[in-house]
Amino acid sequence: MSDTPQAIDNDLPNILEALLLASDQPLSLDALQRLLTEDGAGDRKVLRAALESLQQRYEGTALSLDEVASGWRIRVVDSYADWVHRLWAERPPKLSRALLETLAIICYRQPVTRSDIEEVRGVTVSSNILRTLTDRGWIREAGVKEVPGRPALLVTTPQLLDDLGLKSLDELPPLPEVKDPEQLEAALLQLAEKRGIRLDAGDQSAGDQEEAAQGEADLEQAGSETAGAPAQPSVPPVDPPEQLH
Known part of the structure; x- marks a missing residue:
């Protein structure tokens, strides 16, 4: 030039x-x-x-x-x-309470397993919720937890931070000693609403009912697969990466 x-x-x-x-x-x-x-x-x-x-x-x-x-x-x-x-005929899908609670728990307690999320929420986590969060590019697997069954560890991604307009997880609203999933949800909702991600109150009950039904189906499927599946060979442990910052 x-x-x-x-x-x-x-x-x-x-x-x-x-x-x-x-x-x-x-x-x-x-x-x-x-x-x-x-x-x-x-x-x-x-x-x-x-x-x-x-x-x-x-x-x-x-x-x-x-x-x-x-x-x-x-x-x-x-x-x-x-x-x-108004440029788009279809409005972006709104997040259900169940999905938002799950995402909040992963944000604040990562790395976590599916059972960790269920322990906090008190209900079975639907596979559809984890699939939706993965498809959006908001969460990913980061190794396994060295306990029986070696469940996958879930963490958030840079894509989630980009979508929320954050540079790092340090910019999340501070929540020391969070134990109540509603507190987790409220904190993340502050950011979600600011960025135009809306929680539709009218869809909450339907979403939770769907999650419960999916959870039962997941348990039934897991039981049938375990009964008929051959023993799986051991896999070398994978260390999870450091938490995103």
Whole structure:
């Protein structure tokens, strides 16, 4: 390119704006640095200064430049979210109380097993709930717990932090000594509502009934599979990764 490094530095906020608007996912400083190094604009301090300049430019507008777990992204501010939702005929699905409670327990107590979640909630966890959370990219398996049966350990993902607009789990509302699932749910709901993820009160009872029915089906299926299944060979233990930060 014919632009001088000085000219690029002067135009860097606009260059970053173009890259972030064109990207379909957050861009980290490393990614931005790789994109800009050939043009002489890859200094991290310069990049941060340009990003801060762009943040200030968006103050008082409909846009916001946020740093989340995976990097930097430009988004529509929450106060205009309802207007943007009109672009799509179908509204995003709302989360049931059972799903939100399960997600909250994983967020605050990870790594946890399915039985750990059931102990806190007092009911069987539906396979559909764990499948939904996995399909959304919000939770994943991270090794196994070294107890009989070696159940999978569940943790949250950077995708969940991105969707909630968080840089790390440290930004979750503080909840020391949480024991009540309703407390867990209330804390996560603060963030969910802020980001437009809604808990539909009208679906709570139906969702819980469906979860209970699915839980019974899971237990019946597990019992039948255990009765007819051959013994499984032992698998070397897998250490869970460190908690996301």
